[in-house]
Amino acid sequence: MDGNGRWARSRGLPRQAGHRAGTENLRRIIKACSEMGIKILTVYAFSTENWGRSMKEIKGLMSILERVIDQELDELHANEVQLRHIGVLDGLSETLKEKVQAAVELTKNNERLILCLAWNYGGRQEIVHAVRSIVAGGGRPEEIDEAMVESHLFTAGLPDPDLVVRTSGEMRVSNFLIWQAAYAEYYVTPTYWPSFGPDELEKAVEAYSKRDRRFGLVADASD
Numbered sequence: 001m002d003g004n005g006r007w008a009r010s011r012g013l014p015r016q017a018g019h020r021a022g023t024e025n026l027r028r029i030i031k032a033c034s035e036m037g038i039k040i041l042t043v044y045a046f047s048t049e050n051w052g053r054s055m056k057e058i059k060g061l062m063s064i065l066e067r068v069i070d071q072e073l074d075e076l077h078a079n080e081v082q083l084r085h086i087g088v089l090d091g092l093s094e095t096l097k098e099k100v101q102a103a104v105e106l107t108k109n110n111e112r113l114i115l116c117l118a119w120n121y122g123g124r125q126e127i128v129h130a131v132r133s134i135v136a137g138g139g140r141p142e143e144i145d146e147a148m149v150e151s152h153l154f155t156a157g158l159p160d161p162d163l164v165v166r167t168s169g170e171m172r173v174s175n176f177l178i179w180q181a182a183y184a185e186y187y188v189t190p191t192y193w194p195s196f197g198p199d200e201l202e203k204a205v206e207a208y209s210k211r212d213r214r215f216g217l218v219a220d221a222s223d
């Protein structure tokens with residue numbers, strides 16, 4: 001969800017206004033995903049690198065997460081959204097940690113849409129975390145394979161993403177699902193996240209539907 005800051009600046013507004021507008025947009029996109037039959041939506045909301053931003057901005061982002069949980073959780077639950085968290089809760093306030101955990105627990109049996117929140121998430125951090133947990137569990141080198149690594153990622157049990165959308169025109173992966181997106185299709189749009197509405201999502205899905213996914217194989221195997 002990139003481009004909140006530039007969206008705000010282009011309107012002469014503070015960055016926090018961009019984050020608020022981005023949050024409003026997320027609400028629209030969650031609804032659109034439910035309606036379109038998309039089963040899993042993962043949103044990259046706070047990266048391990050985002051700790052390098054100003055304390056003011058970090059606090060602003062944390063307060064948005066807290067407000068979303070306080071004000072929107074009941075509606076998400078009523079709409080059968082299952083909230084998951086990927087990343088680590090270290091560094092969050094005790095209150096916020098508890099709120100995230102309670103929201104995950106409350107919604108764990110919902111099946112309409114899995115909303116996976118990447119918060120204090122980094123792909124490298126996730127792989128390090130997986131390796132540590134394998135070693136701590138006494139994993140022997142010869143039994144470590146891709147399936148075992150996958151089962152120790154934060155996304156354990158979820159399928160790999162089919163489509164990764166990056167808004168605001170940046171052609172970077174930025175440490176997002178670097179293991180899981182090995183064969184994902186990428187879609188980059190110059191639109192800033194707060195303006196990336198359901199119509200743009202449909203365009204992205206339409207573009208995705210025309211891709212030829214080969215997973216390293218060839219298109220015509222008859223030759």
Ligand code: IPE
Pocket residue numbers: 001002003004005006007022045046047050061168
């Ligand atoms: C994305 O918007 C939201 C978060 C990282 C939380 P940015 O804050 O990165 O917006 P730009 O890149 O400055 O426009």
Ligand code: MG
Pocket residue numbers: 002003004
């Ligand atoms: Mg950015």
